[in-house]
Amino acid sequence: MSVTVALAGNPNCGKTTMFNDLTGNSQFVGNWPGVTVEKKEGRLRGHKDVTIMDLPGIYSLSPYSLEEVVSRNYLMNNRPDVILNLVDASNIERNLYLTTQLTEIGIPVVIALNMMDIVRKNGDVIDVKKLSHELGCQIIETSAIKNEGSMQAAEAAVKMAQSGKKTVPHHTFSECVEKALAQIKELAGNCIPQENSRWYCVKLFERDEKLCSQIKIPSDKAAQIERVITACETELDDDSESIITNERYEYIAKIVKSCVQKKRRTLSVSDKIDRIVTNRILALPIFVVVMFIVYYISITTIGDIATNFMNDTLFGGWISPAAESFFTGIGTADWLTGLIVNGIIGGVGSVLGFVPQMLILFVMLCALEDCGYMARIAFIMDRIFRRVGLSGESFIPMLIGSGCGVPGVMASRTIEQDRDRKMTIMTTTFIPCGAKMPIVALIAGAVFGGAWWVAPSAYFIGVAAIIVSGIILKKTKMFAGEPAPFVMELPAYHIPTVKNVLRGTWERGWSFIKKAGTVILLASIFVWFTSSFGFVDGTFGMVEDINTSVLAAIGSAVAVIFVPLGFGNWQSAVATVLGLVAKEEVVGTFGTLYAVAGDALGMVEEGDFGGLGNIAQHFTYLSAYSFLLFNLLCAPCFAAIGAIKREMNNAKWTWFAIGYQCVFAYAIALMVYQFGLLFSGAGFSAGTVAALLLFIVLIWLLVRKGYNENNIRLRASNVVRS
Amino acid sequence: MPLTFAAIGEQATVKKIAGKDGTRRFLADLGFVVGGTVTVITEIGGNLIVSVKDTRVALSKSMASRIMI
Numbered sequence: 001m002s003v004t005v006a007l008a009g010n011p012n013c014g015k016t017t018m019f020n021d022l023t024g025n026s027q028f029v030g031n032w033p034g035v036t037v038e039k040k041e042g043r044l045r046g047h048k049d050v051t052i053m054d055l056p057g058i059y060s061l062s063p064y065s066l067e068e069v070v071s072r073n074y075l076m077n078n079r080p081d082v083i084l085n086l087v088d089a090s091n092i093e094r095n096l097y098l099t100t101q102l103t104e105i106g107i108p109v110v111i112a113l114n115m116m117d118i119v120r121k122n123g124d125v126i127d128v129k130k131l132s133h134e135l136g137c138q139i140i141e142t143s144a145i146k147n148e149g150s151m152q153a154a155e156a157a158v159k160m161a162q163s164g165k166k167t168v169p170h171h172t173f174s175e176c177v178e179k180a181l182a183q184i185k186e187l188a189g190n191c192i193p194q195e196n197s198r199w200y201c202v203k204l205f206e207r208d209e210k211l212c213s214q215i216k217i218p219s220d221k222a223a224q225i226e227r228v229i230t231a232c233e234t235e236l237d238d239d240s241e242s243i244i245t246n247e248r249y250e251y252i253a254k255i256v257k258s259c260v261q262k263k264r265r266t267l268s269v270s271d272k273i274d275r276i277v278t279n280r281i282l283a284l285p286i287f288v289v290v291m292f293i294v295y296y297i298s299i300t301t302i303g304d305i306a307t308n309f310m311n312d313t314l315f316g317g318w319i320s321p322a323a324e325s326f327f328t329g330i331g332t333a334d335w336l337t338g339l340i341v342n343g344i345i346g347g348v349g350s351v352l353g354f355v356p357q358m359l360i361l362f363v364m365l366c367a368l369e370d371c372g373y374m375a376r377i378a379f380i381m382d383r384i385f386r387r388v389g390l391s392g393e394s395f396i397p398m399l400i401g402s403g404c405g406v407p408g409v410m411a412s413r414t415i416e417q418d419r420d421r422k423m424t425i426m427t428t429t430f431i432p433c434g435a436k437m438p439i440v441a442l443i444a445g446a447v448f449g450g451a452w453w454v455a456p457s458a459y460f461i462g463v464a465a466i467i468v469s470g471i472i473l474k475k476t477k478m479f480a481g482e483p484a485p486f487v488m489e490l491p492a493y494h495i496p497t498v499k500n501v502l503r504g505t506w507e508r509g510w511s512f513i514k515k516a517g518t519v520i521l522l523a524s525i526f527v528w529f530t531s532s533f534g535f536v537d538g539t540f541g542m543v544e545d546i547n548t549s550v551l552a553a554i555g556s557a558v559a560v561i562f563v564p565l566g567f568g569n570w571q572s573a574v575a576t577v578l579g580l581v582a583k584e585e586v587v588g589t590f591g592t593l594y595a596v597a598g599d600a601l602g603m604v605e606e607g608d609f610g611g612l613g614n615i616a617q618h619f620t621y622l623s624a625y626s627f628l629l630f631n632l633l634c635a636p637c638f639a640a641i642g643a644i645k646r647e648m649n650n651a652k653w654t655w656f657a658i659g660y661q662c663v664f665a666y667a668i669a670l671m672v673y674q675f676g677l678l679f680s681g682a683g684f685s686a687g688t689v690a691a692l693l694l695f696i697v698l699i700w701l702l703v704r705k706g707y708n709e710n711n712i713r714l715r716a717s718n719v720v721r722s
Numbered sequence: 723m724p725l726t727f728a729a730i731g732e733q734a735t736v737k738k739i740a741g742k743d744g745t746r747r748f749l750a751d752l753g754f755v756v757g758g759t760v761t762v763i764t765e766i767g768g769n770l771i772v773s774v775k776d777t778r779v780a781l782s783k784s785m786a787s788r789i790m791i
Binding site for chain 2: 060062091092093094097241242245246249270271274278279280283375379380386482485486488489490491
């Protein structure tokens with residue numbers, strides 16, 4: 001017999017860890033609530049006919065948030081054979097609140113009392129036998145993170161499902177509420193399913209809209225039920241929903257008192273850490289120091305060594321020469337050898353040079369996440385982000401986006417409020433990702449002679465773009481309104497586990513590597529072909545002079561758009577367009593098009609700008625900076641656009657996001673270039689006028705009075721009154 | 723008085739929770755119920771980290787001011 005086991009429990013109580021443990025799957029487990037938004041399915045190891053369903057973490061079965069709706073709909077409509085309810089034993093009161101609801105819906109329930117290792121370490125004692133008796137469910141003690149008990153719990157759940165036994169809720173509410181529930185049951189009669197009538201009665205009592213719309217009760221009975229509820233509300237002087245909530249908590253408090261012995265303690269270690277790292281004065285400096293260490297290690301020290309190894313030794317020293325001698329040896333045509341060695345191995349290889357840096361950065365970010373600090377960062381940054389209309393939760397995607405935009409955009413998934421999430425998706429990629437750094441390094445090194453301020457200015461521009469966009473977008477109708485109030489459960493700090501950190505790193509780094517293998521591979525081939533072939537004297541063939549190539553023709557057509565920005569030559573146009581495919585392509589394309597001897601991207605990564613003079617002479621300071629601005633702010637690469645499309649899940653919003661980014665980038669680059677020209681004494685031109693107009697529009701967008709929902713409502717009610 | 727005025731480290735009892743139904747229900751699900759106890763762990767610019775039913779919950783100022791103690 002096939003059995004479906006649903007894993008249900010509070011956010012961050014270890015469901016995904018247990019799911020991985022049971023199925024041998026490798027979902028990344030973040031140490032902050034809301035990591036699983038969709039349900040996930042897997043097979044129990046060693047049991048082909050047992051399906052494990054990982055549901056998003058929920059606090060209750062009320063339809064308040066997306067996660068709750070997903071979980072509740074699944075439990076009510078698909079009716080799994082058994083629920084394995086994970087209860088965080090170190091936080092038992094709040095977790096049992098959900099348990100009291102799960103036992104009512106008529107599906108057998110087995111409890112996995114998780115995090116028992118922490119309870120024992122704290123010196124608390126839980127009388128499991130008594131607790132099991134009180135709740136009417138079998139309880140298995142587990143510690144998913146240490147692989148203890150998970151299998152036993154799953155097997156107990158399967159056995160429970162096969163035995164055909166039902167879980168009957170043992171809890172009762174106060175007399176007055178029970179009387180009302182009994183009356184409702186009688187009145188509803190056959191309109192509600194009999195096997196889980198208690199659940200329906202409680203929901204009718206709570207006036208749960210979703211459920212009431214699903215069942216049909218004759219209007220006279222409905223009116224009688226309403227009278228019963230109102231009578232009970234008057235008696236207890238509270239609304240029916242709060243009554244049930246309080247009854248549940250009171251019942252739990254009673255059994256916890258008799259089953260759990262807690263050791264008195266003053267401040268836990270986690271609280272002591274919080275007193276320091278979220279301290280009013282120290283919070284920001286500590287955050288800055290932590291971030292500095294993270295980037296210093298991943299970019300400058302270890303990352304740099306690893307990148308040099310990849311470029312010089314692995315690709316430069318071993319693979320490229322070996323491939324070249326191999327193809328020459330077997331007599332391959334020169335052009336094909338050129339394509340494979342220079343086009344493909346060179347193009348893909350220099351991109352893979354980033355992978356070590358990226359992986360090290362992700363190892364550190366995942367460790368911060370796993371230990372619990374990331375959730376605190378969201379809390380610390382909330383105060384600052386709120387001023388520009390974003391919530392602290394938006395900060396995590398941006399931090400991850402500094403490595404690679406794809407996982408950054410994906411991390412926005414945990415933001416609950418729709419408009420906050422959409423705004424985060426639109427602005428996250430303004431932060432320079434790892435692949436944009438070579439563009440910055442090229443401009444700083446080859447054009448500005450290694451000026452120190454260029455690289456930090458890239459981050460500053462990213463942050464400024466987010467702030468400006470936040471203010472502008474918040475004033476439009478679609479984003480109007482306060483960001484959702486920040487409420488987040490903070491996990492206790494713990495030492496990150498190696499397994500989890502590596503799993504998260506791989507999940508995030510993989511999208512980057514995959515990109516190198518697919519789009520960048522194709523782009524490299526495209527660039528090589530179109531720049532090597534062209535029409536000379538009416539015949540198509542390989543060309544000596546790159547200016548006569550097909551790519552030059554295409555680029556010249558596109559370049560017209562960029563003339564007002566100062567980089568209207570075909571090489572820059574091609575590089576910018578290919579930047580939409582992958583930002584790593586920009587520098588590599590310059591190398592090919594300006595006939596740089598050797599691997600331009602590799603040179604930039606290693607800080608060797610001597611050979612890049614060919615590129616530098618095509619730019620002035622102004623046009624170079626304008627080029628940098630446009631490439632930093634415009635739409636991200638294909639992979640990140642794909643991520644935006646997935647997260648928006650709506651074509652209109654995807655195009656709006658990309659369109660906004662491109663228009664914003666164009667406007668900023670135009671203003672900087674044209675004003676720069678004006679101030680360097682180039683005189684007034686049509687471009688200056690356009691820049692001035694744009695500037696006025698920008699200021700207006702920033703300072704205008706925003707759309708205000710309340711004002712409209714107020715006006716509407718005034719109209720009604722008059 | 724609202725929770726934002728509570729002294730750090732002192733246990734307080736929730737008297738009332740204001741706000742819309744959805745917000746109140748969400749706070750209740752997290753463990754903020756009338757009669758329950760809360761303790762403020764830290765405060766930063768009006769935003770709080772509080773201990774409630776053995777968990778730590780971060781609350782923005784606007785949310786904290788809905789909880790009366």
